[in-house]
Amino acid sequence: MISRRQFVKNISLGTASLVILGCGGGKNKGGSSIGATPPSSSTSGTNNPLVIPPLIDTRNTTTDLWVRKSQTSILANTVTNTYSYNTATEALGLLGPTLLMENTMTSSVNFINELDVATTAHQHGLHVSGSNDGGPQSRILPGQSRTNVLEIDQPAGTHWYHPHPHGKTGEQVINGLAGLIIIQDQNEINTLPNLPRDYGVNDFPVIIQDKTFNADGTVQYDSAKNYGKRGYLGENILVNGKIEPTVSTPTGWVRFRILNGSNARFYERDDSLSLSNNQAFYVIASDGGLLEAPVQTTSLPIGPGERYEIMVELTASQSVNLRAGKRSILKITADLSGIDNSTANLPHVLASIPSTLNQGQAISREFVLGGDMTINGKKMKMAVINEAVTLGTTEVWYIHGKGARHTFHVHGCSFLVIDRDGANIPAWEKGWKDTVIVSGKRPVRVLVKFNQVADRNSPYMYHCHMLEHEDMGMMGQFTVM
Ligand SMILES: [Cu+2]
Known part of the structure; x- marks a missing residue:
């Protein structure tokens, strides 16, 4: 658990790291694979420290976050206009604070929209009801606010929050709206006391x-x-x-x-x-x-x-x-002195993950991601509910594309990947996931179950997480009741 002393230290770390230096200028470069050097670069070394977003303890309280236009300096001698999430005491030039949540506790996060455009606030990876999920239906108009009540009922993990307004998600995320969520769990801390969990330190x-x-x-x-x-x-x-x-x-x-x-x-x-x-x-x-x-x-x-x-x-x-x-x-x-990190260790055993075997392999639903930015031939329509799922039932979803690469994300759940193209998956995918790489040549089957309600007024989404694909319509809505 993060102590008060640690919490204060983290906050000051975050503030200090907002000081920015940089140099270099932008120039265009073709192709999509990643070259050895960036076209624009900033000063390296200690003049360019990693920014550690401030850690905000949101457990069993209400936390206000202001969504605002902001500015930061990324390239030398230039100012980048951004959007950011801000707290009552900290203005961020980009991104948002890291929100600490805990299993069995409730975090109420009140998003106050001070932009001049509508936004939403979605907690990607959290198992919360549709009405607190912050999907496209949960619009926060300029000057308005919305509180998502997040009753955490899932293991320790790393998640994130970002806007989800239909057609505008890519623009709002690229301009800076994203932040991490860390869920901690007392059982996990007690079982694995030596995993590093000193935020911004190890x-x-x-x-x-x-x-x-x-x-x-x-x-x-x-x-x-x-x-x-x-x-x-x-x-x-x-x-x-x-x-x-x-x-x-x-x-x-x-x-x-x-x-x-x-x-x-x-x-x-x-x-x-x-x-x-x-x-x-x-x-x-x-x-x-x-x-x-x-x-x-x-x-x-x-x-x-x-x-x-x-x-x-x-x-x-x-x-x-x-x-x-x-x-x-x-x-x-590894030059941070004055920190005793000798107890930090890598455990041999981490958690218990259910087997996907014998849980049913028959396909319940099929999702075809089309080259025309559709799913099953349909583009996202705000007024259309595409699927209805029964609360508490386990389903097998079969997801494939038409020759292109995508990532498929499902709201309101974590799923287990059964296989990819009928073959075994890498060991790092054999855990709880909510987003999976999928392409036409490598279809994926996932085992999914929903334990929260999403009604017609606040449905969940399934969509491609390439935000331009999503914004162009590669998304669908479903209820869980
Ligand atoms: Cu896609």
């Missing part, structure tokens, strides 16, 4: 997003433009809103909570995440919480909307870069 948020900047520093994005089947691909890859920042860590085991918060970019195949020395690291959690056991790997694919938590063991003063493909996106240096 447990770091890593929000990966790509953006292209205009020469004046503004984000280049046009919500009216058709970005095609690849979606928006930014030239620069940012971590917590900075280009290749540096994080100081203690020696020993360090945890990184990685969110692919990019609009549409996959860090997959040649662009997968890795460490610059090809050092092995361990995946300990997927979207919905801990895996059964750590999975050792040197390369990890992650699609838009997915989360993985990894553990890296660092020797004293070691420097290593987190890479996306060949490009360094985060410099890690």
Whole structure:
């Protein structure tokens, strides 16, 4: 549990890291795979520290978050106009605070919209009712507010919140609206006391997003433009809103909570995440919480909307870069002194995950993601409910595309992936998930069950999490009753 002292320290860390320096200018570069160097770069080293968003304890209280226009400096000598989530005491230039929640407790989050456009506030990964899910139906008009009451009933895990207004999600996320949610669980803490969970000390948020900047520093994005089947691909890859920042860590085991918060970019195949020395690291959690056991790997694919938590063991003063493909996106240096991290450790056993065997394999529903930005031939319509699911029943969903790559996200649940193209899945996908990479050539079956109600007025969504695909209509609505 994060102590008051720790909490205060974290807040000050967050504030200090809002100081920004940078240099370099933007220029265009073709192609979609990730080159070794970004077209725009900012000052490296200690002048460009990783921003640690402030950690806000939302447990059993009401937390106000103001959604506002803001500004930050990402490239040298330019100001980037942004949107951000702000607290009563902290103005953020980009993104939002990390919200601490806890299993069995209730977090009420009141989103106050001070933008001049409508927004919504969706908690991606949380098992909450449709009326608190913040989907496209739950619009918050300019000058209005909406409180989502989040009764947490799920394991420890890393989730996120972002806007979900139909047709405008890509634009609002690219301009800065996204933040992490950390759910903690007292049973998990008691069972695994040595997992690093000191936020900003040995447990770091890593929000990966790509953006292209205009020469004046503004984000280049046009919500009216058709970005095609690849979606928006930014030239620069940012971590917590900075280009290749540096994080100081203690020696020993360090945890990184990685969110692919990019609009549409996959860090997959040649662009997968890795460490610059090809050092092995361990995946300990997927979207919905801990895996059964750590999975050792040197390369990890992650699609838009997915989360993985990894553990890296660092020797004293070691420097290593987190890479996306060949490009360094985060410099890690184990030079943080004065922190005793000797008890942090990698457990051999993490959690119990149900087997997908013998839970039914017959397909309940099929979802075809079409090249014309449809699902099952239909584009999202606000007035149309596409599917009706019965509360508490387990279903098998079969999801496939028509030649292109997507990530499929389902609201209100965590699911288990049964197989991909009939074949076994990577070990890091054998945990609770709510977003899964899918393509026409590699259809996916997932086992899904809903324990919360979503009625016709506040249905859940299933959709492609490439935000340009979603905004163009690759989304459907369903009730759970
Ligand atoms: Cu898609």
